[in-house]
Amino acid sequence: MFFTRSRPKRYVFSKGIDDMLIGVYNAYLFVGRFFRELFRSPLHIRVVIDQCFEVGLRSLTLITLTGFVTGVVFTKQSRPSLEVFGAASWLPSLISIALVRALGSLVTALICAGKVGSSIGAELGSMRVTEQIDAMEVSAVNPFKYLVVTRVLATTIAVPILSLYCTFVGLLGSYMNVHAHEDTSFISFFENGFSTLSFIDLFTAVFKSILFGFTIGIIGTYKGYNATQGTRGVGRAANQAVVLSMFLIFIEEIVVVQVSNWIKFF
Template structure:
């Protein structure tokens, strides 16, 4: 009976690093293929609308609940700290800045990555392992154009819209809490809240949402489109899509915040 020798730690780490860089190279090629295909006909407008409906409309209930609760909870948590300094009048401004600059795009991106990213990864993964993608190629249909490009465009277009919707719901939840405790009118809440908001704040939030949406779409499609090892690979593709998309969203958040801060007065 042969005893299996344990591989040295350095060799294992080297293998993992090699696999990581190979995966990054393959992802770069996948993104390049997307940018080449997105500008070439045929243009699958019906499929883009269908995927936009799946990404946007079907996510509204979760976004609505999360956005409203986020506004209420953040306001409740911020009030005691401001009350110690007698600065509760600054609460609308603080909440508006936090929601528009950070909470709305980040929370929307994370929710979409969890809900939509896993769905895309599992859907394309199951099509890959059951050879449906190969069948589309035989039938003279471009599967990359029909499956990948449409889904990436849908997430890129819809995540910014979901972010704006969530920001409005979060501000509505904040107003309900502020009005219940300080009896602040709606007009006063809006005036105080948006007093410190400028164009750069809104632009950076929309930019982050566009980048987050593209990241969710391209990562999920890449994982699903390159699924192997049958049904086990489908589950791995769905899980990896969510984890990798969320990780990149945090990295992109840091980078975009740093860049936009250079342009602030």
């Protein structure tokens, strides 16, 4: 199904631009195929659940640590500035807004892009170059459905859950720092923090995480599934999966923030 340039007499633009456009077109076909296969049985639910655990367990330690440190450090660094204006009591609100609206999902997505995206790219790339994907195909098993759809679904489900967890751990770290300075109860910290958040903030955070999860899964599987040139290709697939996922995550972050701000404005 993939488009390749055969017997090129001359390039339409230049080799680099032609290759890039072909790459974008192939990625479009890949995403299209994902949605077509998604709604065809069998769904391999068991594999999706296994992959969700894989994604979660692979990143949990790092996300816990990063989320906690982000909460503590962000609170510690913000306190002096707020104290100048006598607004230290706004700390829970400030940290909640920052973590829920941006940092929780962004930090989680970047960690998952590094850990999960590279791992998916390398795993599928290795399966491609050792003909394991071909072996699956000749056994009348749809490798796209079994390997790609299940992994993309898993990241799309697991990354939002991890994002919520990261946000919670970040708020916990922030609370511990606040509590060390002043006698604030756990409940009042969270009440204060969430009072400034709207439904659109929470919805945007979850939507963004779903989008990030999908991006990590689709890029990792696309790069791995189409890996070529032996072990070198496997390394390249893993590397490109991380770089491209992170790049797209940043672009998506900017776009979603803009759109949510417009929605709030109207």
